[in-house]
Amino acid sequence: MSPRLKTIRKVVSPPIIKGFKPFGPQSPKVHSEFVSLLYEEYEALRLCDYDGYSQLEASAMMEVSRPTLTRIYASALKKIAKAFVEGRMITIKGGQVYFDSNWYHCDACNCFFNNPDKDIQIECCPLCGQDKYQSINILDPNGEVSPKEKVKA
Amino acid sequence: MKAAITSTGNTLESPLDMSFGRCAYFVVYDTDSQSIEFLPNPNKEAEEGAGTASVQLMASRKVSKIISGEFGIKIKPLLDSLRIQMIVLNDPKIKVKKILEMLNH
Structure with missing residues (x-):
């Protein structure tokens, strides 16, 4: 075995x-x-x-x-x-x-993106350049929410 | 800086491909020189390992972000360790041309 x-x-x-x-x-x-x-x-x-x-x-x-x-x-x-x-x-x-890195969601262009480089803070959405993004997995003791689950919810 | 977009066809009017590893074409866009290159995906018909082979192809092109509809469970940690940014767009109808315009913000 x-x-x-x-x-x-x-x-x-x-x-x-x-x-x-x-x-x-x-x-x-x-x-x-x-x-x-x-x-x-x-x-x-x-x-x-x-x-x-x-x-x-x-x-x-x-x-x-x-x-x-x-x-x-x-x-x-x-x-x-x-x-x-x-x-x-x-x-x-x-x-x-x-x-795994932290994921963000942009409300302006409705995309999800991650931040691969911890040392650089995200300033704007990498796709549309607007700042209407928010983190979707702030360290949550109940486990993190993956982007896909967030869409279905 | 280079960005890659997964595309279902080889024109700017083609919609975004919702899969990364088995997409039809990769559109490699250089934001500095504004050059656009269409790469047919050699791993489209692969039985297994299409995702990792596609990551290698993208890494060899020195792409720093990839725009696709979905990334597989094996691909996310791989791209994370290569420091390539993933952008997930949940819109199967969006055209490559529109994404290029958005990248030029």
Whole structure:
């Protein structure tokens, strides 16, 4: 029997860096073993500690169950503690994730669009150039609304 | 900046194609030089993987936004990681010409 498949975790904001490197005279060589932090663990840490959401809210945002989120988060803390104490490099990569960005709806031309670049704020609708757009999935603890469901509702 | 529009035909009067991976033509529009290029979609009759092959085609043309009627579930994360903007227009009758005019706002 094949092992049970993992639920794919949703990552809203991928990390801006690929990892961390220790420094100091005692720090190990670059080629020594490094700790590999998964994208989902980074995302759990970001939501729980940086953005200050509760684990229940964070689990809804990542579209996993609350116990799964707690396991991901615990694993993230354990890996970071290991890297800190043993002075190892951290690389952020891998994991069962998909990236999703925020979606917007323009009332002027009735289109849906997303914002692929987190660093640039949307100023006008990319199609008609007017500013009558609104976000359709502000982080909602009950799970996000996809554009299609919004149309049917 | 380049934008791609999925089209059902190779004229400006053709309506928007509601599917991305298996659309008939891609209209690649360069907003700087105002050039328009019609690309027949080689993946139209593909049995599987039409969406990902179309994404590769679009990425090789360095398109920064794609206008279509619908994007598949495999395509959204792929375009997200490539930083290509998706614009979903839910109007099967809208013509390519009209979309080009809107892009020139």
